Amino acid sequence: MRLAILLAVMLAFSAHAQVERRDHAITASGLSVAFPGGYACEPISSPFASLTRYDNSVRRGDRNGGLHGGMDLSLEIGTPLLAIADSEVIALGEGGALEGIYIWLRSTPINSGSPFFVFSKCQHLSALPTLKVGDRVKAGKVVGLSGATGTVGKHYGPNGYAHLHLSTFYGPSDEYEIKGRYDSMVSGKDARLDDPLILYLDDLHDLPAIRSLPDERKTVHPAVAGNDGRIYPEGRKTVWPVSCKERTKR
Ligand SMILES: [Zn+2]
Structure with missing residues:
Protein backbone atom coordinates (compact mmCIF):
# COMPACT_ATOMS: atom_id res chain seq x y z
CA MET A 1 0.00 0.00 0.00
CA ARG A 2 2.73 2.42 1.02
CA LEU A 3 4.63 1.49 -2.11
CA ALA A 4 1.55 2.28 -4.21
CA ILE A 5 1.26 5.72 -2.63
CA LEU A 6 4.95 6.38 -3.15
CA LEU A 7 4.66 5.34 -6.79
CA ALA A 8 1.64 7.57 -7.30
CA VAL A 9 3.49 10.53 -5.78
CA MET A 10 6.54 9.87 -7.96
CA LEU A 11 4.41 9.60 -11.06
CA ALA A 12 2.56 12.80 -10.26
CA PHE A 13 5.86 14.58 -9.66
CA SER A 14 7.44 13.40 -12.89
CA ALA A 15 4.32 14.31 -14.90
CA HIS A 16 4.41 17.76 -13.33
CA ALA A 17 8.10 18.15 -14.08
CA GLN A 18 7.52 17.21 -17.70
CA VAL A 19 4.76 19.77 -18.08
CA GLU A 20 6.99 22.41 -16.56
CA ARG A 21 9.83 21.61 -18.90
CA ARG A 22 7.63 21.61 -21.94
CA ASP A 23 5.64 24.73 -21.27
CA HIS A 24 6.78 26.69 -18.27
CA ALA A 25 5.30 30.11 -17.80
CA ILE A 26 7.42 32.79 -19.39
CA THR A 27 7.64 36.28 -17.97
CA ALA A 28 9.10 39.53 -19.18
CA SER A 29 12.69 40.07 -18.06
CA GLY A 30 12.38 43.83 -17.63
CA LEU A 31 15.55 44.24 -19.68
CA SER A 32 15.96 46.81 -22.43
CA VAL A 33 18.75 47.45 -24.89
CA ALA A 34 21.01 50.43 -25.64
CA PHE A 35 23.39 50.32 -28.61
CA PRO A 36 26.84 51.91 -28.78
CA GLY A 37 26.83 55.60 -29.67
CA GLY A 38 27.33 56.21 -33.39
CA TYR A 39 25.60 53.01 -34.46
CA ALA A 40 22.07 52.86 -35.87
CA CYS A 41 20.59 49.44 -35.10
CA GLU A 42 17.20 47.98 -35.90
CA PRO A 43 15.10 48.29 -32.73
CA ILE A 44 13.26 45.31 -31.26
CA SER A 45 9.84 45.24 -32.92
CA SER A 46 8.32 42.81 -30.41
CA PRO A 47 10.25 41.97 -27.24
CA PHE A 48 10.33 38.69 -25.34
CA ALA A 49 7.07 37.92 -23.49
CA SER A 50 5.23 40.69 -25.34
CA LEU A 51 1.49 40.24 -25.80
CA THR A 52 1.60 42.09 -29.11
CA ARG A 53 3.21 41.71 -32.52
CA TYR A 54 5.29 44.32 -34.34
CA ASP A 55 2.10 46.00 -35.55
CA ASN A 56 0.60 46.18 -32.04
CA SER A 57 -1.94 43.45 -32.82
CA VAL A 58 -2.58 40.97 -30.01
CA ARG A 59 -0.86 37.58 -30.26
CA ARG A 60 -2.69 34.26 -30.36
CA GLY A 61 -3.44 32.99 -26.88
CA ASP A 62 -2.69 29.34 -27.60
CA ARG A 63 1.09 29.73 -27.82
CA ASN A 64 3.01 30.45 -24.60
CA GLY A 65 -0.21 31.88 -23.13
CA GLY A 66 -0.19 34.59 -25.79
CA LEU A 67 3.28 35.77 -24.75
CA HIS A 68 6.05 36.11 -27.32
CA GLY A 69 8.61 33.31 -27.02
CA GLY A 70 11.49 35.30 -28.47
CA MET A 71 12.41 38.73 -29.76
CA ASP A 72 11.62 40.05 -33.22
CA LEU A 73 13.60 42.44 -35.39
CA SER A 74 11.88 43.70 -38.55
CA LEU A 75 14.39 43.25 -41.38
CA GLU A 76 14.53 43.47 -45.14
CA ILE A 77 14.64 40.08 -46.81
CA GLY A 78 18.25 38.96 -47.22
CA THR A 79 19.69 40.76 -44.19
CA PRO A 80 22.67 38.77 -42.84
CA LEU A 81 21.98 37.13 -39.46
CA LEU A 82 24.98 36.88 -37.17
CA ALA A 83 26.02 34.26 -34.63
CA ILE A 84 25.37 35.74 -31.18
CA ALA A 85 28.45 33.97 -29.76
CA ASP A 86 30.99 31.37 -30.85
CA SER A 87 28.69 28.43 -31.53
CA GLU A 88 28.13 25.04 -33.07
CA VAL A 89 25.32 24.46 -35.57
CA ILE A 90 23.12 21.74 -34.06
CA ALA A 91 20.08 21.76 -36.34
CA LEU A 92 18.67 23.47 -39.40
CA GLY A 93 15.78 22.91 -41.76
CA GLU A 94 12.33 24.07 -42.74
CA ILE A 103 18.86 27.32 -37.66
CA TRP A 104 19.78 26.28 -34.13
CA LEU A 105 23.13 27.11 -32.52
CA ARG A 106 24.58 25.92 -29.24
CA SER A 107 27.10 27.97 -27.25
CA THR A 108 29.00 26.72 -24.22
CA PRO A 109 29.50 28.85 -21.09
CA ILE A 110 33.04 29.57 -22.31
CA ASN A 111 31.62 30.67 -25.68
CA SER A 112 29.00 33.01 -24.25
CA GLY A 113 30.64 34.14 -21.03
CA SER A 114 27.44 33.20 -19.19
CA PRO A 115 26.99 30.31 -16.76
CA PHE A 116 24.69 28.56 -19.24
CA PHE A 117 24.69 26.44 -22.31
CA VAL A 118 22.70 28.63 -24.68
CA PHE A 119 20.53 27.07 -27.38
CA SER A 120 19.49 29.77 -29.85
CA LYS A 121 17.13 29.56 -32.79
CA CYS A 122 16.77 31.98 -35.70
CA LYS A 138 32.56 32.59 -34.64
CA ALA A 139 30.57 35.33 -32.90
CA GLY A 140 29.40 37.90 -35.44
CA LYS A 141 29.78 35.61 -38.47
CA VAL A 142 26.86 35.19 -40.86
CA VAL A 143 24.73 32.09 -40.20
CA GLY A 144 21.89 32.80 -42.63
CA LEU A 145 19.78 35.47 -44.31
CA SER A 146 16.55 36.91 -42.98
CA GLY A 147 13.27 36.27 -44.72
CA ALA A 148 9.56 35.80 -44.23
CA THR A 149 9.27 32.01 -44.49
CA GLY A 150 6.55 30.57 -42.27
CA THR A 151 4.72 33.89 -42.01
CA VAL A 152 2.82 34.06 -45.29
CA GLY A 153 -0.95 34.05 -45.00
CA LYS A 154 -3.31 34.51 -42.05
CA HIS A 155 -2.33 37.44 -39.84
CA TYR A 156 0.70 38.53 -41.86
CA GLY A 157 -1.04 38.53 -45.23
CA PRO A 158 0.13 37.30 -48.64
CA ASN A 159 3.63 38.80 -48.39
CA GLY A 160 4.25 37.62 -44.84
CA TYR A 161 6.35 39.56 -42.37
CA ALA A 162 10.10 39.68 -43.02
CA HIS A 163 11.84 39.55 -39.68
CA LEU A 164 14.17 37.65 -37.42
CA HIS A 165 12.56 35.76 -34.58
CA LEU A 166 15.31 34.83 -32.14
CA SER A 167 14.57 32.42 -29.28
CA THR A 168 17.09 31.50 -26.59
CA PHE A 169 17.05 28.63 -24.10
CA TYR A 170 19.41 28.61 -21.12
CA GLY A 171 20.42 25.37 -19.43
CA PRO A 172 23.02 23.63 -17.29
CA SER A 173 23.96 20.93 -19.81
CA ASP A 174 25.13 20.56 -23.38
CA GLU A 175 22.68 17.67 -23.83
CA TYR A 176 19.62 18.10 -25.98
CA GLU A 177 16.99 16.20 -27.91
CA ILE A 178 15.48 17.09 -31.25
CA LYS A 179 11.70 17.03 -31.21
CA GLY A 180 8.62 18.21 -33.05
CA ARG A 181 6.78 17.42 -36.21
CA TYR A 182 9.48 18.99 -38.37
CA ASP A 183 12.43 18.02 -36.11
CA SER A 184 12.63 21.77 -35.58
CA MET A 185 12.52 21.88 -31.77
CA VAL A 186 15.76 21.49 -29.86
CA SER A 187 15.01 20.62 -26.26
CA GLY A 188 18.10 21.35 -24.16
CA LYS A 189 18.23 19.28 -20.98
CA ASP A 190 16.57 21.35 -18.21
CA ALA A 191 16.94 24.44 -20.41
CA ARG A 192 14.48 27.31 -20.01
CA LEU A 193 13.16 29.63 -22.65
CA ASP A 194 14.01 33.19 -21.68
CA ASP A 195 14.78 36.65 -23.04
CA PRO A 196 17.59 36.82 -25.64
CA LEU A 197 18.67 40.11 -24.03
CA ILE A 198 19.93 38.06 -21.07
CA LEU A 199 22.88 37.09 -23.29
CA TYR A 200 24.16 40.64 -23.11
CA LEU A 201 23.99 41.00 -19.32
CA ASP A 202 27.28 41.09 -17.45
CA ASP A 203 27.74 39.02 -14.30
CA LEU A 204 24.72 36.85 -14.87
CA HIS A 205 24.43 33.97 -12.45
CA ASP A 206 20.82 32.93 -12.22
CA LEU A 207 17.73 33.58 -14.29
CA PRO A 208 15.25 34.45 -11.49
CA ALA A 209 17.62 37.13 -10.16
CA ILE A 210 17.24 39.06 -13.41
CA ARG A 211 13.69 39.99 -12.45
CA SER A 212 14.91 41.76 -9.34
CA LEU A 213 17.88 43.65 -10.78
CA PRO A 214 18.05 47.32 -9.82
CA ASP A 215 16.82 49.63 -12.59
CA GLU A 216 20.29 50.88 -13.45
CA ARG A 217 21.33 47.35 -14.39
CA LYS A 218 18.28 46.58 -16.54
CA THR A 219 19.71 48.10 -19.71
CA VAL A 220 22.02 45.82 -21.65
CA HIS A 221 24.76 47.21 -23.91
CA PRO A 222 25.55 44.61 -26.59
CA ALA A 223 28.57 44.67 -28.84
CA VAL A 224 27.53 45.25 -32.45
CA ALA A 225 28.99 44.54 -35.86
CA GLY A 226 29.43 47.64 -38.00
CA ASN A 227 29.30 48.17 -41.77
CA ASP A 228 32.61 46.38 -42.33
CA GLY A 229 31.78 43.47 -40.00
CA ARG A 230 34.15 44.74 -37.31
CA ILE A 231 32.75 44.26 -33.82
CA TYR A 232 32.52 47.15 -31.41
CA PRO A 233 33.41 47.22 -28.62
CA GLU A 234 36.07 44.57 -29.17
CA GLY A 235 36.65 41.70 -26.81
CA ARG A 236 33.05 40.79 -26.01
CA LYS A 237 31.86 37.20 -26.31
CA THR A 238 28.34 38.03 -27.46
CA VAL A 239 27.24 40.13 -30.43
CA TRP A 240 23.91 41.62 -31.56
CA PRO A 241 22.37 39.27 -34.19
CA VAL A 242 22.20 41.88 -36.97
CA SER A 243 24.83 44.41 -38.00
CA CYS A 244 24.28 48.13 -37.43
CA LYS A 245 25.00 51.15 -39.58
CA GLU A 246 27.81 53.39 -38.42
CA ARG A 247 26.53 56.95 -38.41
CA THR A 248 29.84 58.62 -37.75
CA LYS A 249 33.46 57.73 -38.21
CA ARG A 250 35.10 56.89 -34.92
ZN1 LIG B 1 8.69 36.38 -32.98
Missing part, protein backbone atom coordinates in the same frame (compact mmCIF):
# COMPACT_ATOMS: atom_id res chain seq x y z
CA GLY A 95 9.59 24.02 -40.11
CA GLY A 96 5.88 24.69 -40.30
CA ALA A 97 3.63 27.72 -40.07
CA LEU A 98 4.98 30.59 -37.93
CA GLU A 99 8.38 28.94 -38.01
CA GLY A 100 9.74 28.79 -41.54
CA ILE A 101 13.39 28.03 -42.25
CA TYR A 102 15.36 27.88 -39.01
CA GLN A 123 13.51 31.64 -37.65
CA HIS A 124 11.96 32.80 -40.92
CA LEU A 125 15.21 32.68 -42.91
CA SER A 126 14.89 33.32 -46.65
CA ALA A 127 16.77 30.14 -47.62
CA LEU A 128 18.45 27.16 -46.05
CA PRO A 129 21.85 28.22 -44.70
CA THR A 130 24.92 26.81 -46.41
CA LEU A 131 26.22 25.70 -42.99
CA LYS A 132 25.92 22.07 -41.90
CA VAL A 133 25.15 20.48 -38.56
CA GLY A 134 28.43 20.26 -36.65
CA ASP A 135 29.94 23.38 -38.23
CA ARG A 136 31.42 25.90 -35.82
CA VAL A 137 30.90 29.62 -36.28
Whole structure:
Protein backbone atom coordinates (compact mmCIF):
# COMPACT_ATOMS: atom_id res chain seq x y z
CA MET A 1 0.00 0.00 0.00
CA ARG A 2 2.73 2.42 1.02
CA LEU A 3 4.63 1.49 -2.11
CA ALA A 4 1.55 2.28 -4.21
CA ILE A 5 1.26 5.72 -2.63
CA LEU A 6 4.95 6.38 -3.15
CA LEU A 7 4.66 5.34 -6.79
CA ALA A 8 1.64 7.57 -7.30
CA VAL A 9 3.49 10.53 -5.78
CA MET A 10 6.54 9.87 -7.96
CA LEU A 11 4.41 9.60 -11.06
CA ALA A 12 2.56 12.80 -10.26
CA PHE A 13 5.86 14.58 -9.66
CA SER A 14 7.44 13.40 -12.89
CA ALA A 15 4.32 14.31 -14.90
CA HIS A 16 4.41 17.76 -13.33
CA ALA A 17 8.10 18.15 -14.08
CA GLN A 18 7.52 17.21 -17.70
CA VAL A 19 4.76 19.77 -18.08
CA GLU A 20 6.99 22.41 -16.56
CA ARG A 21 9.83 21.61 -18.90
CA ARG A 22 7.63 21.61 -21.94
CA ASP A 23 5.64 24.73 -21.27
CA HIS A 24 6.78 26.69 -18.27
CA ALA A 25 5.30 30.11 -17.80
CA ILE A 26 7.42 32.79 -19.39
CA THR A 27 7.64 36.28 -17.97
CA ALA A 28 9.10 39.53 -19.18
CA SER A 29 12.69 40.07 -18.06
CA GLY A 30 12.38 43.83 -17.63
CA LEU A 31 15.55 44.24 -19.68
CA SER A 32 15.96 46.81 -22.43
CA VAL A 33 18.75 47.45 -24.89
CA ALA A 34 21.01 50.43 -25.64
CA PHE A 35 23.39 50.32 -28.61
CA PRO A 36 26.84 51.91 -28.78
CA GLY A 37 26.83 55.60 -29.67
CA GLY A 38 27.33 56.21 -33.39
CA TYR A 39 25.60 53.01 -34.46
CA ALA A 40 22.07 52.86 -35.87
CA CYS A 41 20.59 49.44 -35.10
CA GLU A 42 17.20 47.98 -35.90
CA PRO A 43 15.10 48.29 -32.73
CA ILE A 44 13.26 45.31 -31.26
CA SER A 45 9.84 45.24 -32.92
CA SER A 46 8.32 42.81 -30.41
CA PRO A 47 10.25 41.97 -27.24
CA PHE A 48 10.33 38.69 -25.34
CA ALA A 49 7.07 37.92 -23.49
CA SER A 50 5.23 40.69 -25.34
CA LEU A 51 1.49 40.24 -25.80
CA THR A 52 1.60 42.09 -29.11
CA ARG A 53 3.21 41.71 -32.52
CA TYR A 54 5.29 44.32 -34.34
CA ASP A 55 2.10 46.00 -35.55
CA ASN A 56 0.60 46.18 -32.04
CA SER A 57 -1.94 43.45 -32.82
CA VAL A 58 -2.58 40.97 -30.01
CA ARG A 59 -0.86 37.58 -30.26
CA ARG A 60 -2.69 34.26 -30.36
CA GLY A 61 -3.44 32.99 -26.88
CA ASP A 62 -2.69 29.34 -27.60
CA ARG A 63 1.09 29.73 -27.82
CA ASN A 64 3.01 30.45 -24.60
CA GLY A 65 -0.21 31.88 -23.13
CA GLY A 66 -0.19 34.59 -25.79
CA LEU A 67 3.28 35.77 -24.75
CA HIS A 68 6.05 36.11 -27.32
CA GLY A 69 8.61 33.31 -27.02
CA GLY A 70 11.49 35.30 -28.47
CA MET A 71 12.41 38.73 -29.76
CA ASP A 72 11.62 40.05 -33.22
CA LEU A 73 13.60 42.44 -35.39
CA SER A 74 11.88 43.70 -38.55
CA LEU A 75 14.39 43.25 -41.38
CA GLU A 76 14.53 43.47 -45.14
CA ILE A 77 14.64 40.08 -46.81
CA GLY A 78 18.25 38.96 -47.22
CA THR A 79 19.69 40.76 -44.19
CA PRO A 80 22.67 38.77 -42.84
CA LEU A 81 21.98 37.13 -39.46
CA LEU A 82 24.98 36.88 -37.17
CA ALA A 83 26.02 34.26 -34.63
CA ILE A 84 25.37 35.74 -31.18
CA ALA A 85 28.45 33.97 -29.76
CA ASP A 86 30.99 31.37 -30.85
CA SER A 87 28.69 28.43 -31.53
CA GLU A 88 28.13 25.04 -33.07
CA VAL A 89 25.32 24.46 -35.57
CA ILE A 90 23.12 21.74 -34.06
CA ALA A 91 20.08 21.76 -36.34
CA LEU A 92 18.67 23.47 -39.40
CA GLY A 93 15.78 22.91 -41.76
CA GLU A 94 12.33 24.07 -42.74
CA GLY A 95 9.59 24.02 -40.11
CA GLY A 96 5.88 24.69 -40.30
CA ALA A 97 3.63 27.72 -40.07
CA LEU A 98 4.98 30.59 -37.93
CA GLU A 99 8.38 28.94 -38.01
CA GLY A 100 9.74 28.79 -41.54
CA ILE A 101 13.39 28.03 -42.25
CA TYR A 102 15.36 27.88 -39.01
CA ILE A 103 18.86 27.32 -37.66
CA TRP A 104 19.78 26.28 -34.13
CA LEU A 105 23.13 27.11 -32.52
CA ARG A 106 24.58 25.92 -29.24
CA SER A 107 27.10 27.97 -27.25
CA THR A 108 29.00 26.72 -24.22
CA PRO A 109 29.50 28.85 -21.09
CA ILE A 110 33.04 29.57 -22.31
CA ASN A 111 31.62 30.67 -25.68
CA SER A 112 29.00 33.01 -24.25
CA GLY A 113 30.64 34.14 -21.03
CA SER A 114 27.44 33.20 -19.19
CA PRO A 115 26.99 30.31 -16.76
CA PHE A 116 24.69 28.56 -19.24
CA PHE A 117 24.69 26.44 -22.31
CA VAL A 118 22.70 28.63 -24.68
CA PHE A 119 20.53 27.07 -27.38
CA SER A 120 19.49 29.77 -29.85
CA LYS A 121 17.13 29.56 -32.79
CA CYS A 122 16.77 31.98 -35.70
CA GLN A 123 13.51 31.64 -37.65
CA HIS A 124 11.96 32.80 -40.92
CA LEU A 125 15.21 32.68 -42.91
CA SER A 126 14.89 33.32 -46.65
CA ALA A 127 16.77 30.14 -47.62
CA LEU A 128 18.45 27.16 -46.05
CA PRO A 129 21.85 28.22 -44.70
CA THR A 130 24.92 26.81 -46.41
CA LEU A 131 26.22 25.70 -42.99
CA LYS A 132 25.92 22.07 -41.90
CA VAL A 133 25.15 20.48 -38.56
CA GLY A 134 28.43 20.26 -36.65
CA ASP A 135 29.94 23.38 -38.23
CA ARG A 136 31.42 25.90 -35.82
CA VAL A 137 30.90 29.62 -36.28
CA LYS A 138 32.56 32.59 -34.64
CA ALA A 139 30.57 35.33 -32.90
CA GLY A 140 29.40 37.90 -35.44
CA LYS A 141 29.78 35.61 -38.47
CA VAL A 142 26.86 35.19 -40.86
CA VAL A 143 24.73 32.09 -40.20
CA GLY A 144 21.89 32.80 -42.63
CA LEU A 145 19.78 35.47 -44.31
CA SER A 146 16.55 36.91 -42.98
CA GLY A 147 13.27 36.27 -44.72
CA ALA A 148 9.56 35.80 -44.23
CA THR A 149 9.27 32.01 -44.49
CA GLY A 150 6.55 30.57 -42.27
CA THR A 151 4.72 33.89 -42.01
CA VAL A 152 2.82 34.06 -45.29
CA GLY A 153 -0.95 34.05 -45.00
CA LYS A 154 -3.31 34.51 -42.05
CA HIS A 155 -2.33 37.44 -39.84
CA TYR A 156 0.70 38.53 -41.86
CA GLY A 157 -1.04 38.53 -45.23
CA PRO A 158 0.13 37.30 -48.64
CA ASN A 159 3.63 38.80 -48.39
CA GLY A 160 4.25 37.62 -44.84
CA TYR A 161 6.35 39.56 -42.37
CA ALA A 162 10.10 39.68 -43.02
CA HIS A 163 11.84 39.55 -39.68
CA LEU A 164 14.17 37.65 -37.42
CA HIS A 165 12.56 35.76 -34.58
CA LEU A 166 15.31 34.83 -32.14
CA SER A 167 14.57 32.42 -29.28
CA THR A 168 17.09 31.50 -26.59
CA PHE A 169 17.05 28.63 -24.10
CA TYR A 170 19.41 28.61 -21.12
CA GLY A 171 20.42 25.37 -19.43
CA PRO A 172 23.02 23.63 -17.29
CA SER A 173 23.96 20.93 -19.81
CA ASP A 174 25.13 20.56 -23.38
CA GLU A 175 22.68 17.67 -23.83
CA TYR A 176 19.62 18.10 -25.98
CA GLU A 177 16.99 16.20 -27.91
CA ILE A 178 15.48 17.09 -31.25
CA LYS A 179 11.70 17.03 -31.21
CA GLY A 180 8.62 18.21 -33.05
CA ARG A 181 6.78 17.42 -36.21
CA TYR A 182 9.48 18.99 -38.37
CA ASP A 183 12.43 18.02 -36.11
CA SER A 184 12.63 21.77 -35.58
CA MET A 185 12.52 21.88 -31.77
CA VAL A 186 15.76 21.49 -29.86
CA SER A 187 15.01 20.62 -26.26
CA GLY A 188 18.10 21.35 -24.16
CA LYS A 189 18.23 19.28 -20.98
CA ASP A 190 16.57 21.35 -18.21
CA ALA A 191 16.94 24.44 -20.41
CA ARG A 192 14.48 27.31 -20.01
CA LEU A 193 13.16 29.63 -22.65
CA ASP A 194 14.01 33.19 -21.68
CA ASP A 195 14.78 36.65 -23.04
CA PRO A 196 17.59 36.82 -25.64
CA LEU A 197 18.67 40.11 -24.03
CA ILE A 198 19.93 38.06 -21.07
CA LEU A 199 22.88 37.09 -23.29
CA TYR A 200 24.16 40.64 -23.11
CA LEU A 201 23.99 41.00 -19.32
CA ASP A 202 27.28 41.09 -17.45
CA ASP A 203 27.74 39.02 -14.30
CA LEU A 204 24.72 36.85 -14.87
CA HIS A 205 24.43 33.97 -12.45
CA ASP A 206 20.82 32.93 -12.22
CA LEU A 207 17.73 33.58 -14.29
CA PRO A 208 15.25 34.45 -11.49
CA ALA A 209 17.62 37.13 -10.16
CA ILE A 210 17.24 39.06 -13.41
CA ARG A 211 13.69 39.99 -12.45
CA SER A 212 14.91 41.76 -9.34
CA LEU A 213 17.88 43.65 -10.78
CA PRO A 214 18.05 47.32 -9.82
CA ASP A 215 16.82 49.63 -12.59
CA GLU A 216 20.29 50.88 -13.45
CA ARG A 217 21.33 47.35 -14.39
CA LYS A 218 18.28 46.58 -16.54
CA THR A 219 19.71 48.10 -19.71
CA VAL A 220 22.02 45.82 -21.65
CA HIS A 221 24.76 47.21 -23.91
CA PRO A 222 25.55 44.61 -26.59
CA ALA A 223 28.57 44.67 -28.84
CA VAL A 224 27.53 45.25 -32.45
CA ALA A 225 28.99 44.54 -35.86
CA GLY A 226 29.43 47.64 -38.00
CA ASN A 227 29.30 48.17 -41.77
CA ASP A 228 32.61 46.38 -42.33
CA GLY A 229 31.78 43.47 -40.00
CA ARG A 230 34.15 44.74 -37.31
CA ILE A 231 32.75 44.26 -33.82
CA TYR A 232 32.52 47.15 -31.41
CA PRO A 233 33.41 47.22 -28.62
CA GLU A 234 36.07 44.57 -29.17
CA GLY A 235 36.65 41.70 -26.81
CA ARG A 236 33.05 40.79 -26.01
CA LYS A 237 31.86 37.20 -26.31
CA THR A 238 28.34 38.03 -27.46
CA VAL A 239 27.24 40.13 -30.43
CA TRP A 240 23.91 41.62 -31.56
CA PRO A 241 22.37 39.27 -34.19
CA VAL A 242 22.20 41.88 -36.97
CA SER A 243 24.83 44.41 -38.00
CA CYS A 244 24.28 48.13 -37.43
CA LYS A 245 25.00 51.15 -39.58
CA GLU A 246 27.81 53.39 -38.42
CA ARG A 247 26.53 56.95 -38.41
CA THR A 248 29.84 58.62 -37.75
CA LYS A 249 33.46 57.73 -38.21
CA ARG A 250 35.10 56.89 -34.92
ZN1 LIG B 1 8.69 36.38 -32.98
